[in-house]
Amino acid sequence: xxxxxxxxxxxAPAPSGTGGRRLPRTLHPVAWWIxxxxxxxxxxxxxxxLLLFLVLAVLGYVVTARRTEAPWARGFTYYLYLxxxxxxxxxxxxxxxxxxxxxRDHFLFSLPRxxxxxxxxxIKLGGPVSLEALLSAATDGLRLACMLCCIGAANTLANPKxxxxxxxxxxxxxxxxxxxxxxVAPQLVxxxxxxxxxxxxxxxxxxxxxxxxxxxxxxxxxxxERSLRLASAMDSRGYGRAGTAxxxxxxxxxxxxxxxxxxxxxxxxxxxxxxxxxxxxxPAMGAGALLCFAGLRLGGRRVTRTTYRPDPWRFPxxxxxxxxxxxxxxxxxxxxxxxxxxxxxxxxLSWPTLxxxxxxxxxxxxxAGFLSPPPHPRETP
Amino acid sequence: MxxxxxxxxxxxxxxxxxxxxxxxxxxxxxxxxxxxxxxVGKSTLLGAVNGLVPHFTGGTLFGRVLVDGRDTAGHPPRxxxxxxxxxxxxxxDGFVTDTVEEELAYAMExxxxxxxxxxxRVEETLDLLGLADLRHRALHELSGGQQQRVAIGSVLTxxxxxxxxxxxxxxxxxxxxxxxxxxxxxxxHDLGVTVLLAEHRLERVVQYADRVxxxxxxxxxxxxxxxxxxxxxxxxxxxxxxxxxxGWTPLALSVRDARRAAAPLRKxxxxxxxxxxxxxxWADGPELLNARSVTVTYxxxxxxxxxxxxxxxxxxxxxxxxxxxGKSSLLWALQGSGPRRAGSVKVSALHLDKPRDxxxxxxxxxxxxxxxxxxxxxxxxxxETVKQxxxxxxxxxxxxxxxxxxxxxxxxxxxxxxxHPRDLSEGxxxxxxxxxxLSAAPMVLLLDEPTRGLDYRAKAELVRxxxxxxxxxxxxxxxxxxxxxxxxxxxxxxxxxQGDVVADGPTAExxxxxxxxxxxxxxxxAPLEFLTVDQVTAAxxxxxxxx
Numbered sequence: 001x002x003x004x005x006x007x008x009x010x011x012a013p014a015p016s017g018t019g020g021r022r023l024p025r026t027l028h029p030v031a032w033w034i035x036x037x038x039x040x041x042x043x044x045x046x047x048x049x050l051l052l053f054l055v056l057a058v059l060g061y062v063v064t065a066r067r068t069e070a071p072w073a074r075g076f077t078y079y080l081y082l083x084x085x086x087x088x089x090x091x092x093x094x095x096x097x098x099x100x101x102x103x104r105d106h107f108l109f110s111l112p113r114x115x116x117x118x119x120x121x122x123i124k125l126g127g128p129v130s131l132e133a134l135l136s137a138a139t140d141g142l143r144l145a146c147m148l149c150c151i152g153a154a155n156t157l158a159n160p161k162x163x164x165x166x167x168x169x170x171x172x173x174x175x176x177x178x179x180x181x182x183x184v185a186p187q188l189v190x191x192x193x194x195x196x197x198x199x200x201x202x203x204x205x206x207x208x209x210x211x212x213x214x215x216x217x218x219x220x221x222x223x224x225e226r227s228l229r230l231a232s233a234m235d236s237r238g239y240g241r242a243g244t245a246x247x248x249x250x251x252x253x254x255x256x257x258x259x260x261x262x263x264x265x266x267x268x269x270x271x272x273x274x275x276x277x278x279x280x281x282x283p284a285m286g287a288g289a290l291l292c293f294a295g296l297r298l299g300g301r302r303v304t305r306t307t308y309r310p311d312p313w314r315f316p317x318x319x320x321x322x323x324x325x326x327x328x329x330x331x332x333x334x335x336x337x338x339x340x341x342x343x344x345x346x347x348x349l350s351w352p353t354l355x356x357x358x359x360x361x362x363x364x365x366x367x368a369g370f371l372s373p374p375p376h377p378r379e380t381p
Numbered sequence: 382m383x384x385x386x387x388x389x390x391x392x393x394x395x396x397x398x399x400x401x402x403x404x405x406x407x408x409x410x411x412x413x414x415x416x417x418x419x420x421v422g423k424s425t426l427l428g429a430v431n432g433l434v435p436h437f438t439g440g441t442l443f444g445r446v447l448v449d450g451r452d453t454a455g456h457p458p459r460x461x462x463x464x465x466x467x468x469x470x471x472x473x474d475g476f477v478t479d480t481v482e483e484e485l486a487y488a489m490e491x492x493x494x495x496x497x498x499x500x501x502r503v504e505e506t507l508d509l510l511g512l513a514d515l516r517h518r519a520l521h522e523l524s525g526g527q528q529q530r531v532a533i534g535s536v537l538t539x540x541x542x543x544x545x546x547x548x549x550x551x552x553x554x555x556x557x558x559x560x561x562x563x564x565x566x567x568x569x570h571d572l573g574v575t576v577l578l579a580e581h582r583l584e585r586v587v588q589y590a591d592r593v594x595x596x597x598x599x600x601x602x603x604x605x606x607x608x609x610x611x612x613x614x615x616x617x618x619x620x621x622x623x624x625x626x627x628g629w630t631p632l633a634l635s636v637r638d639a640r641r642a643a644a645p646l647r648k649x650x651x652x653x654x655x656x657x658x659x660x661x662x663w664a665d666g667p668e669l670l671n672a673r674s675v676t677v678t679y680x681x682x683x684x685x686x687x688x689x690x691x692x693x694x695x696x697x698x699x700x701x702x703x704x705x706x707g708k709s710s711l712l713w714a715l716q717g718s719g720p721r722r723a724g725s726v727k728v729s730a731l732h733l734d735k736p737r738d739x740x741x742x743x744x745x746x747x748x749x750x751x752x753x754x755x756x757x758x759x760x761x762x763x764x765e766t767v768k769q770x771x772x773x774x775x776x777x778x779x780x781x782x783x784x785x786x787x788x789x790x791x792x793x794x795x796x797x798x799x800x801h802p803r804d805l806s807e808g809x810x811x812x813x814x815x816x817x818x819l820s821a822a823p824m825v826l827l828l829d830e831p832t833r834g835l836d837y838r839a840k841a842e843l844v845r846x847x848x849x850x851x852x853x854x855x856x857x858x859x860x861x862x863x864x865x866x867x868x869x870x871x872x873x874x875x876x877x878x879q880g881d882v883v884a885d886g887p888t889a890e891x892x893x894x895x896x897x898x899x900x901x902x903x904x905x906x907a908p909l910e911f912l913t914v915d916q917v918t919a920a921x922x923x924x925x926x927x928x
Contacts, residue, residue, distance in 0.1 A: 024907040070479065070519070161478060179477060180859050187473075198760040200718040201753050202817065203745035221803065226474055232437050233475035235537065237493035238462030277725075304493040308486030308503070376517070 023198030026068070027372045029158035030166055031317040036154035039365050040147040042328040044272050046345040051355045051362060052142045058366035059146075059153045065369040067156050067378065079152025083145030090141030097128045105130035106349065132346045164306060176234060180227050191222045241304070249298060256295030263288020319371040323364050329359035382406040382543060382575045388444035390434060392424050399425045402599030403444075409542070411572040414564070414580065414591055414607070416616055417596030419806050419836045425581045426594070426602065427545050430577060431465035433456045449542055450686070463492055466536025469761060470834075471523070471546045473529040481523075482507075482516045483533055483847035488539040499538075506534045509571075510564050514704075519905055525704045526557025530564055537568070544568065551834055554703045554862045558585055565589075581836050582864060583618035584901050587611070588635035602740070616837050619865055620900045622914040626921065639905045646917075647906055653920045655911045658888070659848065659872060662855045666694030668714065668729065669750070669856045670825045671697045671736070677880075678711040684710040686880040687724065692825060692856035698849055699871035699888070700860040701898065707880040708860040709756060712827045715858075716753040717742070719926045730824055745777070745821075752823035756830045758814035759803065767805075767813060768798035771820075774905060778821035788814035792846050808839030825856045832863045864892060868912040870901040888912065 067073040080273055101107065107128055114125040160182055164175055195218045204214050234240075267285025270277070331342070336357040342351035385405035393400040399422040407413055415423050430435035432453035435442045446453040449464045458467075466488075469475055478484045485506055489499045507513045510530045515523065520531065529549055536544065546565065548559035566589050580586045592895040593610040597605045603610065608631045611621045620639055624632040627646050633639035670692040677685040685707040690696065700708050713719025715726055717739030727736035728750040739747035755761070766768045767789075789796060793812035796805065802813060811831055813918045818826070830841055830849075840863070847857050847870055861867060867874060867888060874891040876884040876898075884891050887908055893897045903912050911917050 159479070183477065186459045194755075194757065195760045197713075197718060198755050198757075200744045201716070201748060201755065202761050203743070203748050203821075214763045218760050221759070222757075229410070229469065229471075229474040230435055230477070232458070233467070233469065234477055235437060235456040235460060236433060236465070236467040236476075237475075237488040238433050238459045238539065239477075240526065241459045241462070241491060241493075274510055275561065305490050306493050306496055306499065312495070 004116075009026075012090070016147065024374045024376045026159065026162070026311065026375060027066075027157070027320060028311040031372075032379045033154050033163065033236035034157040035154075035365070035368055038321075038324035038328040040150035041272070042331040042361065043146045043150065043330045043366070044142060045342055046358065047139050047143060048341065048352050048355075048358075049139050049142060050343070050352050051358055052139070054359065054362050055146050055365075056149060058362055059149050061366055062369040063153050063156050063329065065376060066372050068159075072160055073156050076149075076152055076156045077147050082152075083148050085149065086145045087138060087141035088143070091134055092289075096125060096131055096135035101128045101130045101133075103274045104347070105132050107131075108134065118275060119219050164309065167381045174336045176231065176239060177362050179234070183230055184223055185225050187226060188219065188223050191219050195219050195222075207247050213256050250263050253295050253298045256291050260288045260291030260293075260295055263291055267310075311357040316372050320368045323371065327361040327365040330364075331358055382409045382411075382449060383431070383577075384445075385429070386445040386447070388429065388442065388446055389600075390422070390429065390440055390442050392438075392825075398600055399440075400429070400602065403602045405594070405602060405604060407575060407577070407592070409575055409912045410569060411591045413577065413592045413594055414578055414583075414586055414590035414641075415594045415596070416580075416583060416610075416614065418598060418616065418838055419808070419834075421596040421598045422600065423520075423596060424547060425764075426596065427467075427547050427577060427579055429923065430543065430545050431461045431467055432456060433467070441532060444602040446596045459491075459598075462488060463539055464541055465543045465545060466533075466539060466541035467545045468529070468532045468536060468547070468549055470551055471526075473530035475532055476520050476528075479519055480516075481512060481518055481520065484520060484531055484535045485512075485538050488536060492539055494539075501538070501809055502538045506538050509537070509567070510534045513604070524557065526560045529553060529557070529561045533561070533564060533568075536576075537787040543577065546576065546578045547579060548579055551581060551702075555585075557704065558582075558862075559897075562589065581834070582863065582865075583616070584620060587618050587620065590634075609632055612722045614667035619914050620905065622669060623902055623917060626918045627853070636901060636904050639901075640853075643905050647909060648916070648923070650906070650909055650911070650920055652788040653924065655909070656914045656919045656923070658869060658913055658916060659879045665822050666696055666854065668692075669694050670729075671727045672715060673725050675711065675714050675726065676722045677707070677714050677720055678722045679710075683880050684849075685714060688877075688880075688882050690715070690882070692858065693853040694824065694856055695851050696856055696873060697851050697871045698856070698858045698873045698875060698895060699867040700858055700875050700877065701862070701864075701867065702883075706746060708877055709829050709878070710880075712753060712829050712858065712860060715739075715825075716751045716827060717747045718753070728825060748818070748821045748823060749778070750825065751825045752818035753822060753827045754811070754814050754818055754831060755828060756833070758810050760808070761814050761817065765801060766799050766804055767796055770802055770813065770817065774817040776818045783820075785816050785820040788819045789813060791817075792816055793842070806839070807834045808836075808842060811835075811839075811843070812846070821852075824854070826858070828848060828857070828859045829882070831861075832866050833861075840866055864898055864900045865913075867892060868903070869915070908915055 014182060033270040040057065045050065046052065063076050063085060067076070095111065108131050110128045113127050116125060161179065190214065195215050199214055200209065240306050255374070263284050265288070266280055268281065270280030270284055337355040340356060341353060341355035344350065383405070385403045388403040389398050390401060391401040403426070415426060416424050428438060429442065429446050430448060434440065436457045442898050448461060451461060451464065453461065463745050476484055477487050482503060485503045486499055489502065494502070507516055510533065512527070512530060512534060515527060520528065524652055533544070535547070544565070550561055553561065563584060565576060565578070570574055578586060583796065587607060590607050592858065593605060593607045593608050593754070595605075595614050597603060597615070599807050601702070611617050611632055619623070620634065620636070621632055624639065624642070627643070629642045633642045670690070672690040673686065674687040674689060675685055676683065676687055682861070688711060700711070702708055710719060714721040714894060717726065721740060726738050726740065727740055729736045737750065739750050762770060764773060771785040771789060789812060792815055793809055796809055796813065802810065805813065835843065844866070847859065850857050859871065871888045874884070875882055876886050876891060886895070889912060892900065892911065892912070895906070900912055902914055902917065906917070911920070
């Protein structure tokens with residue numbers, strides 16, 4: 001854990017009034033992550049395609065309003081492509097692995113049935129496909145896609161390297177690995193382009209499996225050398241200097257962190273899956289958080305670091321994180337709306353309605369787009 | 382400050398120790414120049430100072446290395462970060478953060494320097510290295526010289542007592558190199574930092590050195606004053622070679638001292654016409670490549686603007702200019718593999734009835750017209766042994782010319798068949814890729830920064846190679862920052878700036894016209910038109926023979 005300063009006088013002078021709040025600065029990365037994760041949690045509650053599209057629209061608005069010009073901020077499009085792929089795969093699988101059709105379903109088309117061996121019974125390939133089946137697959141896929149886009153938005157809005165600085169000292173080995181991969185990944189893309197271009201000089205193939213070796217070998221060797229040089233540079237600049245910890249305390253930290261993480265995962269699963277036993281929800285989450293906290297405190301004593309210009313946590317951070325959490329709470333509270341409206345039934349097939357409170361909740365999350373300060377304008381070289 | 386006590390370094394995969402019984406003591410505030418050919422252990426010596434050798438590289442270190450009283454055996458590099466700062470060859474490889482300011486603060490954050498002190502030191506360092514205007518800029522947007530200054534600044538903020546620089550200017554153009562070296566000398570003089578500096582291009586640094594550590598290649602390290610060491614060392618910058626030829630004692634090491642010492646020499650040579658640097662059997666070769674208004678743009682930004690270029694057989698052309706002035710883009714466009722927005726390129730060859738544009742041809746045909754060795758030659762190597770690479774090259778260029786093995790033996794004799802291409806030295810890698818490209822028998826050959834990372838011996842070899850290629854009637858273009866190399870190798874110099882050709886003419890005229898581009902010999906003997914030491918020795922020998 002970084003040693004924080006008792007007072008903030010050495011930081012930039014605190015902005016006064018609302019004028020200061022509107023000055024361009026970067027929002028604390030954790031605020032964006034809380035906002036995005038809360039929104040993803042909210043999304044997990046609903047199957048309503050109208051609400052899901054509204055979430056996508058909100059994400060799109062916030063990302064376009066508050067992303068910077070940095071290379072990592074250009075990735076949101078790729079998350080959208082990924083989301084589209086998820087939906088498509090879901091629908092195609094549903095059509096191929098048919099689940100049968102009832103007389104009340106709307107018949108769409110029929111795929112040729114492929115006989116499966118006896119020991120493979122239970123899974124049918126091909127057969128009639130109903131509109132209901134495809135729609136439910138599409139909305140399921142859309143929900144997953146929305147959650148992916150939430151993570152994508154967090155990655156786009158928060159500088160991953162600044163977010164890593166929040167990582168407690170106890171996890172510095174992990175931090176080193178992630179930092180190296182974050183720095184080498186963009187260079188990897190460049191070296192693929194460079195080697196691909198160079199292939200033509202030898203009149204080598206530029207497509208197909210044979211060409212792959214000619215491209216992969218030089219690129220990987222290049223990447224490996226770069227990673228090693230970066231790691232040695234980080235080492236010689238003091239990364240991961242040991243504090244006063246002994247081997248025993250290091251092991252204890254590791255064990256505490258691992259158990260804590262397991263608890264957190266189990267807790268999250270219990271909270272999000274309605275069918276999970278009650279014991280798995282909040283108690284597991286709480287225990288996990290406690291263990292993690294203990295581990296971090298213990299490990300934090302090992303590595304001593306300070307932070308140059310720490311990201312402040314002021315009103316905009318509270319506001320952004322708050323509106324994300326609030327929208328999740330609203331969706332979970334079932335207050336003022338019928339829970340069935342969140343998951344409109346497909347049997348019988350009907351046009352979903354847009355329930356008022358959840359809509360407002362999602363729009364509230366969108367308020368992050370103007371509650372956060374604008375990013376630094378691009379400096380002209 | 383730094384003490385090497387009977388240090389021997391042995392890597393597991395070599396039979397002989399890289400360093401043997403090194404006994405050294407370097408005092409505070411010295412600027413130490415580490416010289417030696419490629420592969421004699423310069424990097425090992427530098428790495429041993431902050432414990433990267435053996436903590437990071439492996440191998441065994443016998444003896445003791447003490448830095449500011451700390452033994453590197455018990456202190457891994459991260460524990461020495463507050464005493465030793467290390468800057469590598471390519472600054473981009475060492476950058477951990479995204480912006481200049483964050484990069485400067487990084488080491489201090491790791492050392493747990495209080496935030497208030499950090500802010501102060503960052504401001505000081507920004508001013509010291511002239512980076513204040515760049516503080517919020519992204520690191521990848523900076524020029525090479527600026528990046529290297531940031532890299533130096535980023536280790537300086539930790540207030541190290543020792544600065545280790547491993548070939549800090551090898552990737553830089555002459556102006557950017559001056560910028561970086563000026564910053565380093567300022568640190569030595571103003572702050573008393575001890576500097577250990579390895580550099581291939583000695584002409585850039587020799588004048589600043591207080592002491593020279595010479596690695597002759599047998600594992601020993603010979604330490605002494607620059608004037609002593611260079612009297613006998615096998616590697617020497619042109620200024621030293623000139624001093625040796627003229628018999629100056631003590632040797633002059635800066636251009637200023639040399640000019641004073643050279644007054645009698647200038648008088649003696651005043652009425653001698655300089656012999657030609659290169660014997661050109663092809664006085665007026667056939668036109669091989671004709672490029673008209675070649676334009677290259679990247680996302681709308683022009684990299685090359687309407688450049689006209691004619692290349693003749695037997696002529697060696699040097700392409701010079703700042704980093705990012707469009708040299709590489711031009712070479713790639715001429716070869717036909719790179720993008721070209723507008724303009725035409727026509728290449729003549731014996732097997733063609735009329736000149737063709739390599740861009741319209743298949744890759745295999747295009748490389749029979751124009752061969753290109755890219756800036757990173759290893760991009761073209763992907764097989765396990767030299768033999769496989771050469772066999773593949775012969776497959777790629779059917780009935781074109783002599784086999785790749787024959788070519789390689791002519792370029793760099795003695796590279797065994799079974800060695801791995803990645804294990805070769807920089808010069809050997811270059812020769813291998815050159816042989817692969819020559820196996821297609823192109824009459825036009827383009828080399829993109831081949832001198833990068835080459836020592837004097839490898840450069841002399843390269844001069845001989847391009848000389849031979851030109852003698853076979855080929856047109857050779859070499860893009861480079863190395864003025865001394867250009868003076869020795871090229872007939873003609875083309876200088877580019879911001880995508881335009883700003884100068885094009887015979888070597889002697891172009892490189893003497895500006896003081897930055899002038900080779901040391903020209904600076905010392907101006908207004909006489911001597912460019913290389915060889916010219917001077919030839920003239921002196923002729924003079925001795927004549928009377």
